[in-house]
Amino acid sequence: MSEELFIEAGAGKKETYESLLPQLAALIEGEPDLTANLANLSAALKEAFGWWWVGFYWVKENELVLAPFQGPIACTRIAKGKGVCGTAWNEEKSLRVPDVNVFKGHIACSGSSVAEIVVPVFDGLHRVVGVLDVDSELYDVLDETDVYYLELVSQLITRLLK
Numbered sequence: 135m136s137e138e139l140f141i142e143a144g145a146g147k148k149e150t151y152e153s154l155l156p157q158l159a160a161l162i163e164g165e166p167d168l169t170a171n172l173a174n175l176s177a178a179l180k181e182a183f184g185w186w187w188v189g190f191y192w193v194k195e196n197e198l199v200l201a202p203f204q205g206p207i208a209c210t211r212i213a214k215g216k217g218v219c220g221t222a223w224n225e226e227k228s229l230r231v232p233d234v235n236v237f238k239g240h241i242a243c244s245g246s247s248v249a250e251i252v253v254p255v256f257d258g259l260h261r262v263v264g265v266l267d268v269d270s271e272l273y274d275v276l277d278e279t280d281v282y283y284l285e286l287v288s289q290l291i292t293r294l295l296k
């Protein structure tokens with residue numbers, strides 16, 4: 135796979151995801167190193183959508199620990215059930231938070247982030263092994279289309295882990 139993404143300028147969100155997904159699959163195909171793959175997935179998503187923060191937290195000894203990401207520095211550890219990330223892990227489902235100010239327990243790693251989506255990453259046995267977290271500094275940017283496609287990105291990682 136060439137190390138350049140093709141992202142059509144001015145394309146809609148759905149079209150951008152549709153063209154991005156096969157590129158993401160190709161990017162990680164054949165590479166067994168998880169850190170390398172999570173790093174490239176974060177970079178590709180950041181390049182395609184320009185979000186404030188995008189990256190991963192990974193489950194280690196019953197905590198979420200900061201993993202590859204793109205954006206400003208972030209909290210390193212999140213307990214199960216805490217914040218949006220720890221809640222998505224605990225509930226084993228994607229969470230879309232259109233306004234972080236009204237999510238009880240939201241962890242403000244950055245005061246600039248106002249909206250967030252967290253999608254769990256499952257292993258082949260359907261255990262949560264990490265989360266994919268996207269933060270925006272704009273309201274009304276992250277919607278259900280993002281949830282749908284970010285879950286497909288998460289499934290690419292599940293396939294890697296099988």
Ligand code: SME
Nearest residue numbers: 208217218219240241243
């Ligand atoms: N806001 C998240 C913490 C992680 S940062 O946004 C990168 C949360 O509430 O879990």
